[in-house]
Amino acid sequence: MKRRISRAWWVGLGAVGLTPARWAALTPVTRRAIKTFVWLAILLILIALFGVWKIAALALAAVIALLVVPAWNRIPFGKYVVPLAILAIAIAYPYYNTHMPQLPIFGPFPQISTMVVMMIFTMMALGLNFVVGYAGLLDLGYVAFYAMGAYMAGWFASNQFANQHLNFGAVGLYQGWSGYHISIWLLLPMAGIATAIIGVLIGLPTLRLRGDYLAIVTLGFGEIIPQVANNGDNLFGTGFNLTNGTGGITPIDGPGFGNWADKHLHLPANYLNAQNFDSLYFWTAIVLVLITIFCSARLRDSRLGRAWIAIREDETAASAMGIPLMRTKTWAYATGAFFGGVAGAYYASYKSGAFPDDFFFNISVFILCMVILGGMGNIWGVIFGACFLAYLDREGLANVGAWFSNHTHRTIDVPKYEFGIFGLILVITMLFRPEGLIPSQRRAAELHEGVHDEPLYDTEHAGA
Amino acid sequence: MATNVATAPLRARRSVGSYVMPVLASLLLVALFLWLIVNFVKGPAYFTNIAFIGLTNGAVYALVALGYTLVYGILELINFAHGDVFMLGALISASMMITNFGVTTGSSTGFLVIAIIGSLIVTMLACGLINATIEFVAYRPLRGAPRLAPLITAIGVSFILEDVAIGWKQTGYTAVPNVLPRGNVFSAGGVSYTWEKLIVVLITVPVLIALVYLVQRTRQGKAMRATAQDRDAAAMMGINVNRTISFTFLIAGALAGAGGLVYALYFGQVRYDTGYQLGLIAFTAAVLGGIGNLPGAVLGSLCIGFVQAFTDGLRWHSPGSDWTLSIVFSILILILVFRPEGLLGERTPEGG
Numbered sequence: 001m002k003r004r005i006s007r008a009w010w011v012g013l014g015a016v017g018l019t020p021a022r023w024a025a026l027t028p029v030t031r032r033a034i035k036t037f038v039w040l041a042i043l044l045i046l047i048a049l050f051g052v053w054k055i056a057a058l059a060l061a062a063v064i065a066l067l068v069v070p071a072w073n074r075i076p077f078g079k080y081v082v083p084l085a086i087l088a089i090a091i092a093y094p095y096y097n098t099h100m101p102q103l104p105i106f107g108p109f110p111q112i113s114t115m116v117v118m119m120i121f122t123m124m125a126l127g128l129n130f131v132v133g134y135a136g137l138l139d140l141g142y143v144a145f146y147a148m149g150a151y152m153a154g155w156f157a158s159n160q161f162a163n164q165h166l167n168f169g170a171v172g173l174y175q176g177w178s179g180y181h182i183s184i185w186l187l188l189p190m191a192g193i194a195t196a197i198i199g200v201l202i203g204l205p206t207l208r209l210r211g212d213y214l215a216i217v218t219l220g221f222g223e224i225i226p227q228v229a230n231n232g233d234n235l236f237g238t239g240f241n242l243t244n245g246t247g248g249i250t251p252i253d254g255p256g257f258g259n260w261a262d263k264h265l266h267l268p269a270n271y272l273n274a275q276n277f278d279s280l281y282f283w284t285a286i287v288l289v290l291i292t293i294f295c296s297a298r299l300r301d302s303r304l305g306r307a308w309i310a311i312r313e314d315e316t317a318a319s320a321m322g323i324p325l326m327r328t329k330t331w332a333y334a335t336g337a338f339f340g341g342v343a344g345a346y347y348a349s350y351k352s353g354a355f356p357d358d359f360f361f362n363i364s365v366f367i368l369c370m371v372i373l374g375g376m377g378n379i380w381g382v383i384f385g386a387c388f389l390a391y392l393d394r395e396g397l398a399n400v401g402a403w404f405s406n407h408t409h410r411t412i413d414v415p416k417y418e419f420g421i422f423g424l425i426l427v428i429t430m431l432f433r434p435e436g437l438i439p440s441q442r443r444a445a446e447l448h449e450g451v452h453d454e455p456l457y458d459t460e461h462a463g464a
Numbered sequence: 465m466a467t468n469v470a471t472a473p474l475r476a477r478r479s480v481g482s483y484v485m486p487v488l489a490s491l492l493l494v495a496l497f498l499w500l501i502v503n504f505v506k507g508p509a510y511f512t513n514i515a516f517i518g519l520t521n522g523a524v525y526a527l528v529a530l531g532y533t534l535v536y537g538i539l540e541l542i543n544f545a546h547g548d549v550f551m552l553g554a555l556i557s558a559s560m561m562i563t564n565f566g567v568t569t570g571s572s573t574g575f576l577v578i579a580i581i582g583s584l585i586v587t588m589l590a591c592g593l594i595n596a597t598i599e600f601v602a603y604r605p606l607r608g609a610p611r612l613a614p615l616i617t618a619i620g621v622s623f624i625l626e627d628v629a630i631g632w633k634q635t636g637y638t639a640v641p642n643v644l645p646r647g648n649v650f651s652a653g654g655v656s657y658t659w660e661k662l663i664v665v666l667i668t669v670p671v672l673i674a675l676v677y678l679v680q681r682t683r684q685g686k687a688m689r690a691t692a693q694d695r696d697a698a699a700m701m702g703i704n705v706n707r708t709i710s711f712t713f714l715i716a717g718a719l720a721g722a723g724g725l726v727y728a729l730y731f732g733q734v735r736y737d738t739g740y741q742l743g744l745i746a747f748t749a750a751v752l753g754g755i756g757n758l759p760g761a762v763l764g765s766l767c768i769g770f771v772q773a774f775t776d777g778l779r780w781h782s783p784g785s786d787w788t789l790s791i792v793f794s795i796l797i798l799i800l801v802f803r804p805e806g807l808l809g810e811r812t813p814e815g816g
Contacts, residue, residue: 011509018476045766063542136612138612138616140616140619205801206797206800206801209800209801209804211611211612211615211617212540212541212542212611212612213800213804215542215612215615215797216542216747216751216800217796217797217801219744220793220794220797221793222790223744223790224790224793224794225787226791227786227787227790228790230786231786231787320755331683338509361740365623368616370617372616416627416630416635417627417630419623419626419627419633420623420626420627420628420630421627422620422623423619423620423621423622423623423624423626423627424620424624425620426616426617426619426620426623427602427620427621427624430606430609430613430614430616430617430620431602431605431606431617434609434613447610447613448612449608
């Protein structure tokens with residue numbers, strides 16, 4: 001846009017009264033607008049002359065004008081415009097998704113219920129990213145935190161404890177309810193905090209272990225918790241029904257703002273009774289994801305976040321610089337657990353149930369796969385990975401399978417091989433692009449150049 | 465004297481915490497032994513029968529646990545896919561015996577022996593090759609990477625192998641004909657030891673002896689031990705490190721294959737996810753015995769086998785089979801946290 005206008009043009013323009021001095025006195029945006037509109041006018045006249053005049057040409061002209069005229073290059077593009085545009089597209093999704101065309105292989109655009117699940121898994125993946133991406137601790141039992149959050153929702157927003165009677169802001173209670181009913185809005189942070197406490201309890205004894213041992217220990221916890229959920233209908237033979245066993249806890253209350261807010265502020269009284277049930281859950285999930293992104297970005301740049309990265313890169317050096325290893329790692333664990341718990345509670349509220357069959361090792365690997373495919377330590381990468389894999393899980397693979405069957409005339413049950421595909425993604429990513437699809441620069445450098453990988457707390461010295 | 469003064473406050477501070485864990489651990493052990501003794505007194509014959517089941521389970525676990533320990537000893541890598549190699553072994557042997565040999569419950573004893581030995585050899589070869597291929601494809605390119613990278617690929621490979629099994633045999637159980645004789649070897653006062661349990665031990669023990677011979681007495685075994693101790697030094701001494709590692713994976717895979725065959729014969733049904741759970745149990749056994757330590761793996765496997773049989777089977781205040789896995793994993797966590805060098809406490813894990 002800084003090109004000069006040549007002398008010959010100025011002669012002509014001066015004749016119409018536009019001298020160089022006058023031109024220079026205009027604001028840059030006006031100058032650019034005039035230039036753009038002149039060129040567009042010439043273009044449109046040419047189009048009209050050749051007889052292909054269409055409304056589309058005018059629309060194209062409008063788009064070009066919009067792109068060229070404002071001083072976009074002055075705006076912090078990557079920081080605000082792109083994220084806000086993506087956010088706007090996401091928020092408006094329920095309004096246009098039924099009008100979208102079919103994609104080549106993947107078929108129709110995801111339904112809103114799928115979008116809700118994608119958002120919830122994004123939250124979980126961002127939570128795991130604190131542990132795996134920032135602090136570099138491999139956690140194979142993340143599903144334990146998800147389970148914990150879900151059961152928090154189960155205990156405090158359903159009829160589970162039949163001889164209790166407590167209502168604290170819950171919506172949509174039927175006649176003859178029993179048990180604890182706490183508003184989901186309050187329950188989400190409660191579940192997060194309870195799960196973070198569990199994370200600290202798990203973390204305190206285990207975080208001193210070396211990387212791969214830590215992974216196995218977390219895997220052990222991840223296996224124990226669903227089994228407790230499975231057997232918790234008669235704990236230790238006392239008849240105390242904590243988790244309702246294999247049946248799971250259902251139904252769980254939905255979120256909502258109550259009748260007063262519905263009347264005066266037009267906020268939905270109870271999500272479960274609303275017409276656009278899925279959309280409401282979707283928008284709320286977006287808000288939760290935004291909070292998670294905010295915390296991720298702010299924590300990453302904080303003193304604590306830099307300590308996590310330092311530990312990931314070189315534990316010995318970090319310790320020598322005065323970073324308290326155990327405390328820092330425990331914070332990473334607790335933060336990751338917090339978001340896992342919130343996501344779990346929200347998911348339980350969306351599914352209206354907490355079922356022990358949902359909490360198996362597969363889910364831990366599924367979330368880990370999101371983080372690794374997208375790019376460990378990079379917020380955008382993790383969001384991309386989570387959305388993509390959650391979409392594949394819910395709809396994508398079935399659609400791809402249908403496409404294969406149509407084109408090869410052989411029935412392949414692609415969703416059956418889902419976890420093999422995820423395993424393949426893990427292997428291929430680690431072998432060829434260990435930093436993930438959208439890497440964080442720093443992590444990529446570590447993975448390619450290698451870091452000092454000898455741990456300080458070695459198991460050989462950690463024995464009691 | 466000066467050093468004594470300097471260390472005195474440190475010792476005083478340590479002693480507070482260091483009393484708690486040993487006391488708790490010994491209380492736990494005392495309670496455990498009390499529980500076992502009461503159970504034994506209430507029904508000695510029943511208790512012994514349960515213990516025989518534990519012994520047999522332990523023998524199966526030992527074959528798998530040795531594979532974990534061999535690989536960990538040489539690469540310090542938890543080969544997550546090992547349990548699934550074992551599962552493939554069980555499926556291969558099941559399919560060999562059913563389709564290739566056509567074994568049925570009515571087959572004659574001589575034919576059965578030939579069929580089992582034939583399947584054993586084929587399964588061991590196939591699993592060894594599978595395991596060595598996995599090492600070549602998924603672990604070798606990551607030799608210099610951070611140590612979590614091969615662990616992540618191992619998890620990926622584990623899932624791929626499970627799906628290979630799904631693609632081959634579908635998600636249902638593959639049944640193996642009940643060919644092992646179920647009669648008593650001996651029976652006295654309610655205690656009975658049956659043939660199929662003895663056969664499991666009879667297949668397992670020669671394999672273990674062969675393994676110990678291989679590692680302790682042969683040149684290749686010496687190379688394995690040297691590579692486990694110090695890879696760089698071994699390379700300088702002219703040992704082909706990559707070949708030695710491949711060989712270790714081959715042996716580990718062959719052991720898993722043997723374990724798969726024994727499992728298929730003894731338990732009679734195999735499924736794609738059999739290996740995941742059993743692999744974790746066997747890994748616990750390897751850690752319990754001291755990972756990287758061959759006798760330790762066998763000892764740990766027997767312990768875990770007994771633990772499993774007792775929690776499943778005993779009558780007086782036993783947690784029941786619902787909790788078996790939780791108990792096994794609790795043992796894993798406790799061992800890793802409080803005594804990571806395992807029962808046969810070698811301070812540095814060394815292969816072989």
